[in-house]
Amino acid sequence: EDQDRFGLEALAESHRALKTLHETLTKELGGAVGEPNFGCGLQLDVSKFQSLSLHAHKAEMQALLILKSLEGLAACCSSESDCIRMDRWPEKYAKFLRDVSYMATFTCEKLLAIYPDGQLRPQNGNNAVQAVIAASSFRQFHDVRLRILSEWSNTVYAEAIGGSESVDMVSVITISIATMHVLDFCREVQLVGKSAEEIAHNFPPAH
Numbered sequence: 001e002d003q004d005r006f007g008l009e010a011l012a013e014s015h016r017a018l019k020t021l022h023e024t025l026t027k028e029l030g031g032a033v034g035e036p037n038f039g040c041g042l043q044l045d046v047s048k049f050q051s052l053s054l055h056a057h058k059a060e061m062q063a064l065l066i067l068k069s070l071e072g073l074a075a076c077c078s079s080e081s082d083c084i085r086m087d088r089w090p091e092k093y094a095k096f097l098r099d100v101s102y103m104a105t106f107t108c109e110k111l112l113a114i115y116p117d118g119q120l121r122p123q124n125g126n127n128a129v130q131a132v133i134a135a136s137s138f139r140q141f142h143d144v145r146l147r148i149l150s151e152w153s154n155t156v157y158a159e160a161i162g163g164s165e166s167v168d169m170v171s172v173i174t175i176s177i178a179t180m181h182v183l184d185f186c187r188e189v190q191l192v193g194k195s196a197e198e199i200a201h202n203f204p205p206a207h
Helices: 008-033 046-078 086-114 128-161 169-200
Strands: 037-039
Touching: 008 046, 037 128, 046 086, 046 169, 086 128, 128 169
Parallel strands: none
Antiparallel strands: none
């Protein structure tokens, strides 16, 4: 019951989806590397696609670490140890992950508008400016990271360091590790967007 408060089942499903997506990306990238260009005389910059794949893989691994760390936090919440006010943290992490999910949906919709078939290549009259603007939406994950970090630090200080009750440092460390993995996931997704921006710079200029 405590674990359900963290939405672990839904989180595990999201990780499986990311894993499948990265496996597909890796498979398609292997075939794309053998192609000489995008068409229209545009050369394929293999290193930028490899960078995108690398950060996508790291994001998938961070999603798994988020899942594992929240499983540990759920166990801490259900224990009889003298923890800080753990009952608030399922709601906190649900909010953190909602913020991340909202930004992921927003950025993916931006990319889908430019790449309707899901292929990072010039299509449907798109150009470098449009593609770069769409990919640059991933920069907003930086703001998500700052909001999560601020809320986490304020809450930990208020409930643990600034409180009068005794503090279980194991629970504080567990909370910190879980938050770190959420922040690292955002960072890797932001770097996926940076790679997509660099790829888009090779597209035809606007006319």
